[in-house]
Amino acid sequence: MARVRPGEAANPAPPTVQRIRVRFAKRGRLRFLSHRDIARSVERAVRRAGVPVAHSHGFSPHPRISWLGAAPTGAASEAEYLEIGLTREVDPDMLVAELDAVLPDGLDVLTAVVAEPPPLAERINASRWRIELPGVAAAELAAAVEALLARERVVVERMTPSGRREVDVRAGLASAAVTATDGSSPSSTAGTVADCAILTAVVRQMTPAVRPDDVLGALDVVAGFRPPVPAKVTRLAQGLLDDRGRLAEPFDPDRVTTRS
Incomplete structure (x- = not known):
């Protein structure tokens, strides 16, 4: 076994050369999936689609997929976000199509953009929810x-x-x-x-x-x-809240592709 030199990572992985931000929906019966189940589904879809995802260093490398503000279990959503680190540049439009093709119905990829500053977390400080109350x-x-x-x-x-x-x-x-x-x-x-x-x-x-x-x-x-009866809850949007109570789309102005 090769000796690791001081300052070097064990089992070094290829560097991250691009980051893609993805907006996806959680619909229908899949609103009852936990965040962990959704994360596993996405990681499996990334492997099946052959996405060149970057991995962490060390003896137990993990795909570089980060999540932001997951909706609670039982709530549907039209505005869930994740960011994927890649080892080579990929067309976001192609990434949307390939991931959406291998994810189960109800986890639907809607939009993807190349990540640009500021960080995604700084573009979101509020959510809009629709709470349906039958009867x-x-x-x-x-x-x-x-x-x-x-x-x-x-x-x-x-x-x-x-x-x-x-x-x-x-x-x-x-x-x-x-x-x-x-x-x-x-x-x-x-x-x-x-x-x-x-x-x-x-x-x-x-x-x-x-x-x-x-x-x-x-x-x-x-x-x-x-x-x-229990309410039916859907997150409609996330974004920055302005003085008029409106939410700014997190991907603007760097939007590159959208699917309905």
Whole structure:
């Protein structure tokens, strides 16, 4: 066995010459996959597609794939992000097509760009969530949201691996709006019940992160609001939050390819 010289890595790997940022969706039944399951699926797809992924050094090299802000298990998403380090330059459009072809239906590659400064983490500080609540009156939900937005602080408790933690939901909630299934605003007429009330919430990234279930928990705290069935949650977008409450697309202005 060759002796490793001082300052040299054991089992050196080819250098990373390009980084590609990828946006993908988690849809349908695959929203119930854990982040670890998704990571394994992507790593397997990278191998099957023959992507020249870079690896870490050492005796147990790992593919250089980094992740940003994975959606919770059970939540769908149209805006999940990862970054892949490559040992040679690759056309992002080709990478999108090849990865999407070998990933299971429900993990759908949407967009890829060549990574440019600043880091992806500095381009994202908030998420937009769609929370569908079947059997809930839009007017009832709107009243609960109004009560939440009127508060300066609303704390809920969450169980974590390190124990219970308090989360200030109001501090993380940038905006919230209620619509019915037809996209109209909730009616002020008493007794009007939509088939499905929809809450669209923009939530800032903070520590600990405010999740959609935390928002529903805060509605229970301030208004006793409890949906009759589990909510269907989808992350619609991630990006930088501006003064008007809009999210800037993280890949702009360096977008190179998009798939619908």
